[in-house]
Amino acid sequence: MGSYIIRRVSLLIPTVILVTIIVFMTIRLIPGSIIDTMMGEMGTEALGAGFDRAALVHKLGLDVPIYEQYGKWVGSIIFHGSLGEPLRGQGETVNQKIFGRLPVTFELGIMALIVALLIALPIGIYSAIRQDTVGDWVARSISILFISIPSFWMGTMIMIYPAKWWGWSPAMQLIPFSVDPIGNLKMFIVPSLVLGMVISGTTMRMTRTMMLEVLRQDYIRTAWAKGLTERTVVLRHAIKNALIPVVTIIGMQIPILVGGSVIIEQIFVLPGLGRLMVESLSYRDYPIVSGINLFIAVVVMAANLFIDLVYAYLDPRIRYK
Amino acid sequence: MTAQTQTQTAKRKSALADILFRLIKEKPVGAVGGVIVVLLLFVGIFSNFIAPYGMNDVHLAHRLEAPSIQHLLGTDQLGRDTFSRIIYGARISTIIGVSATLLNIVIAIIIGTTSGFFGGKFDTIMQRFVDAWMSFPSLLILITVMSLVGTGLIQIILVLGISGGISSSRVVRSAVMGIRENIYILASKVIGVPTPMTLIQHIIPNIMAPIIIIFSTTIGSVILSEAALSFLGFGLPPDIASWGGMLSAEGRQYMEIAPRLALWPGICLTTVVWGMNIFGDALRDLLDPRMRGGVGRLGNLGAKKIQKFLIKRQVLKN
Numbered sequence: 001m002g003s004y005i006i007r008r009v010s011l012l013i014p015t016v017i018l019v020t021i022i023v024f025m026t027i028r029l030i031p032g033s034i035i036d037t038m039m040g041e042m043g044t045e046a047l048g049a050g051f052d053r054a055a056l057v058h059k060l061g062l063d064v065p066i067y068e069q070y071g072k073w074v075g076s077i078i079f080h081g082s083l084g085e086p087l088r089g090q091g092e093t094v095n096q097k098i099f100g101r102l103p104v105t106f107e108l109g110i111m112a113l114i115v116a117l118l119i120a121l122p123i124g125i126y127s128a129i130r131q132d133t134v135g136d137w138v139a140r141s142i143s144i145l146f147i148s149i150p151s152f153w154m155g156t157m158i159m160i161y162p163a164k165w166w167g168w169s170p171a172m173q174l175i176p177f178s179v180d181p182i183g184n185l186k187m188f189i190v191p192s193l194v195l196g197m198v199i200s201g202t203t204m205r206m207t208r209t210m211m212l213e214v215l216r217q218d219y220i221r222t223a224w225a226k227g228l229t230e231r232t233v234v235l236r237h238a239i240k241n242a243l244i245p246v247v248t249i250i251g252m253q254i255p256i257l258v259g260g261s262v263i264i265e266q267i268f269v270l271p272g273l274g275r276l277m278v279e280s281l282s283y284r285d286y287p288i289v290s291g292i293n294l295f296i297a298v299v300v301m302a303a304n305l306f307i308d309l310v311y312a313y314l315d316p317r318i319r320y321k
Numbered sequence: 322m323t324a325q326t327q328t329q330t331a332k333r334k335s336a337l338a339d340i341l342f343r344l345i346k347e348k349p350v351g352a353v354g355g356v357i358v359v360l361l362l363f364v365g366i367f368s369n370f371i372a373p374y375g376m377n378d379v380h381l382a383h384r385l386e387a388p389s390i391q392h393l394l395g396t397d398q399l400g401r402d403t404f405s406r407i408i409y410g411a412r413i414s415t416i417i418g419v420s421a422t423l424l425n426i427v428i429a430i431i432i433g434t435t436s437g438f439f440g441g442k443f444d445t446i447m448q449r450f451v452d453a454w455m456s457f458p459s460l461l462i463l464i465t466v467m468s469l470v471g472t473g474l475i476q477i478i479l480v481l482g483i484s485g486g487i488s489s490s491r492v493v494r495s496a497v498m499g500i501r502e503n504i505y506i507l508a509s510k511v512i513g514v515p516t517p518m519t520l521i522q523h524i525i526p527n528i529m530a531p532i533i534i535i536f537s538t539t540i541g542s543v544i545l546s547e548a549a550l551s552f553l554g555f556g557l558p559p560d561i562a563s564w565g566g567m568l569s570a571e572g573r574q575y576m577e578i579a580p581r582l583a584l585w586p587g588i589c590l591t592t593v594v595w596g597m598n599i600f601g602d603a604l605r606d607l608l609d610p611r612m613r614g615g616v617g618r619l620g621n622l623g624a625k626k627i628q629k630f631l632i633k634r635q636v637l638k639n
Binding site for chain 2: 011014015016018019021022026027029034141144145147148149150152153156157160161163164255256257258259260262263266277278281282284289292293296297298300301304
């Protein structure tokens with residue numbers, strides 16, 4: 001296990017470096033015209049008096065050679081853990097902004113994941129053990145439909161129709177969990193259902209494939225031959241082995257979860273990271289944008305590392321490859 | 322044409338006709354998906370003949386009108402005909418779907434074949450780059466880049482194509498690695514065929530199946546991504562009729578008055594993406610026997626029927 005961890009982590013180091021370079025380069029590629037646009041859009045009152053183009057270029061750190069910019073940026077992240085200062089607003093650093101918004105996205109993500117697994121696992125497993133029956137066909141059609149329905153349309157429909165028919169609409173003000181736990185969960189349930197639905201489609205399909213793979217193994221045939229009941233064969237022999245790869249699938253869904261939360265937070269007016277991202281992009285506050293991009297990429301990599309390690313721990317075959 | 326020559330032409334097996342035949346026979350639902358795809362292409366290509374009004378014909382006197390004979394699906398807040406905008410939306414989806422997916426595949430082939438064929442250090446470095454790229458949720462990187470390059474048709478095609486191509490290169494790479502050690506590749510090396518020639522003449526034709534699969538599975542997600550970007554306001558400018566854009570926030574207050582404004586673009590989007598997914602799935606099953614679920618297409622038949630089938634196909638002697 002030790003050597004596997006070392007191997008896995010050493011693969012991660014160049015990737016992390018490349019991630020910082022990608023985040024750095026995308027923002028550094030700002031065309032000059034964008035800076036003029038930024039000057040125009042932000043206006044002097046947002047930036048303070050005496051703030052001219054040169055000052056903005058300086059604040060973005062674009063007035064020194066590119067390697068120096070990169071060095072400064074990475075240096076402040078490594079040595080101070082600081083992602084920098086936003087262009088607008090006084091006081092709050094990028095870190096404070098990100099961590100202030102994180103809990104909402106985190107809660108939405110966790111709840112959506114739970115919803116997705118609750119839908120996907122039972123249906124996926126059922127679909128596999130009843131392969132090529134009507135039930136399987138219906139389940140597969142549902143999963144493809146879930147993949148095809150755009151979450152932003154689903155969300156918009158939920159905002160429009162219940163309001164029209166029953167006068168119901170989701171809460172617009174964030175209810176903190178510490179103030180009213182029930183109200184908080186109620187508020188998150190609809191958004192996480194929509195987001196969970198999107199992810200459940202893929203997860204359902206993959207669960208079915210994994211389960212079918214396992215059901216074709218020799219030891220399952222042996223279990224059948226021993227005269228075990230279907231219940232025992234499926235629950236005690238097949239599921240355990242089929243679910244290990246499903247752990248990996250959950251890891252693969254994390255980027256989709258984060259991407260989806262941008263849209264869901266936008267529709268349901270939840271003050272999470274995704275909303276901060278869209279807001280910052282519309283103000284062209286690029287230090288916050290790079291901060292979020294880097295933060296999310298690192299979270300995704302860490303989650304994948306964690307899942308790979310769990311996977312290797314559960315399945316020794318991976319370790320000795 | 323006489324009946325005899327007709328049967329002869331039918332017997333001459335072209336790969337395409339064979340796939341089409343099998344699609345209809347074995348995957349009827351997939352064939353429905355295929356029909357939806359063809360319909361989208363048709364509507365997309367001929368939209369200016371089908372649509373009763375222009376994409377941006379503003380009739381301020383007819384704002385937010387209910388569906389009628391003149392305006393089949395009603396009009397929006399500027400008095401533009403919703404039905405016509407839906408039809409033009411099909412064109413936008415087709416253009417973006419096809420061209421971004423083609424670009425996606427070109428990039429995937431360039432990265433995937435070189436990385437998979439050369440292997441070694443080059444492969445390791447390339448794959449770390451692909452790893453890094455894939456650590457970003459695609460929507461985040463898409464909205465960041467779109468906000469830098471600005472909204473527009475060309476921009477969105479380039480951004481969706483390049484960003485998707487980097488991710489798709491993984492599939493191409495593993496397909497190339499699967500055939501790299503084949504005798505015919507070694508033989509071409511031995512007789513001194515230049516490497517670029519080997520790649521073009523021997524590698525690429527042999528990975529066509531996965532490439533077609535990438536094409537059919539990517540196009541739906543590209544259309545969805547464009548819609549999501551336009552919905553968030555980072556995709557196409559509002560005057561271009563895009564299904565995602567028609568759902569975007571600027572029309573939100575009008576959607577509450579006239580929900581059909583949000584209903585139709587979403588139904589079209591869902592139907593098209595569903596059709597593409599179903600069609601892509603069926604195509605994948607037909608092209609790639611390893612990905613086929615179950616025991617293959619003979620799976621449900623009994624042993625006797627399989628025997629009969631194989632005799633008919635002249636695999637077994639009677």
